[in-house]
Amino acid sequence: MELKMPEISETTEAAVITLWHVAEGAHVAKDQDILEVTTDKATLDIASPYDGVLIKISKKAGEKVEKGDVIAEIQERGR
Amino acid sequence: MRIRDLGIVGYKDAIDLQENVLRRRIENEISDTLILLEHDPVLTLGRMESEASIIDRAFFDKKNIPVIFSDRGGKITYHAPGQLVIYPIVDLREKKRDVSRYIDFLEKTMVRAFDGLGVAAERIADRRGVWIGGKKIAFIGVGVRKWVTFHGACININNDIAPFSRIHPCGEDWIKVTSVREILGRAIEMDMAKKVFADQFIKDLEAEYGIKNAGNI
Numbered sequence: 001m002e003l004k005m006p007e008i009s010e011t012t013e014a015a016v017i018t019l020w021h022v023a024e025g026a027h028v029a030k031d032q033d034i035l036e037v038t039t040d041k042a043t044l045d046i047a048s049p050y051d052g053v054l055i056k057i058s059k060k061a062g063e064k065v066e067k068g069d070v071i072a073e074i075q076e077r078g079r
Numbered sequence: 080m081r082i083r084d085l086g087i088v089g090y091k092d093a094i095d096l097q098e099n100v101l102r103r104r105i106e107n108e109i110s111d112t113l114i115l116l117e118h119d120p121v122l123t124l125g126r127m128e129s130e131a132s133i134i135d136r137a138f139f140d141k142k143n144i145p146v147i148f149s150d151r152g153g154k155i156t157y158h159a160p161g162q163l164v165i166y167p168i169v170d171l172r173e174k175k176r177d178v179s180r181y182i183d184f185l186e187k188t189m190v191r192a193f194d195g196l197g198v199a200a201e202r203i204a205d206r207r208g209v210w211i212g213g214k215k216i217a218f219i220g221v222g223v224r225k226w227v228t229f230h231g232a233c234i235n236i237n238n239d240i241a242p243f244s245r246i247h248p249c250g251e252d253w254i255k256v257t258s259v260r261e262i263l264g265r266a267i268e269m270d271m272a273k274k275v276f277a278d279q280f281i282k283d284l285e286a287e288y289g290i291k292n293a294g295n296i
Contacts, residue, residue: 008176008177008223009180010177010179012179016127033225036126038125038126038127038152039179041153042181042182042221042222042223043125043150044178044222044223044224045224
């Protein structure tokens with residue numbers, strides 16, 4: 001499943017990925033914070049919506065992301 | 080909403096306590112909490128900052144003022160006793176999940192609180208923080224975990240603002256800063272300042288987010 005950048009604000013267009021808490025290949029749990037993004041004055045943790053394995057990081061630390069951008073791919077458990 | 084006034088506290092102790100309150104709020108063990116404190120002298124760098132914004136490192140080293148990288152948003156700022164720091168731990172999970180709106184709210188409530196102190200502060204479009212006469216008097220850097228807020232804002236009340244000239248505040252070389260003491264020409268009671276900011280925050284939080292004050296628990 002694609003993990004898309006969620007909406008964090010109606011008015012803030014873009015954020016920057018500051019760090020990934022997990023690496024490709026890691027098991028991730030639903031609701032586990034797996035990366036952090038930052039706007040000009042706020043940092044936000046983004047959680048995995050699924051149980052599974054993080055098979056691909058599509059946007060690396062330092063890259064700008066907007067709502068709806070695919071930032072990772074997670075293979076759901078049992079699929 | 081409950082209020083915790085930590086007084087003057089070391090940076091790490093304050094952050095450890097905040098982490099504990101944040102974790103317990105996420106687990107719904109406690110209600111929203113407004114942490115009020117003054118940090119011992121410290122330079123903190125937010126996620127988007129580098130040490131290049133410290134102009135005069137020797138000035139801070141000579142005074143044994145530590146430089147700490149923080150997980151808040153924003154860039155560099157200086158904290159010291161006499162500066163009021165507010166860390167609102169507020170659960171937005173069932174509210175409007177909009178980080179810009181929350182920062183707008185923080186700025187607006189601080190402008191009103193300054194008014195209560197007799198200081199005519201303002202917001203400036205496309206610039207974050209709170210300003211007076213083109214100088215910055217309050218600074219914002221927040222964190223959001225599971226849509227519960229942490230970190231927050233710092234407000235120059237009585238603190239010496241000279242150290243700000245040894246850094247690029249917020250990573251910008253043009254920003255000048257001021258304080259309530261500089262504007263009014265006298266120091267004010269910190270307890271009074273805390274009460275004005277806390278009361279305004281609680282009132283505005285209810286108006287903006289419908290979060291009621293349950294008193295000091």
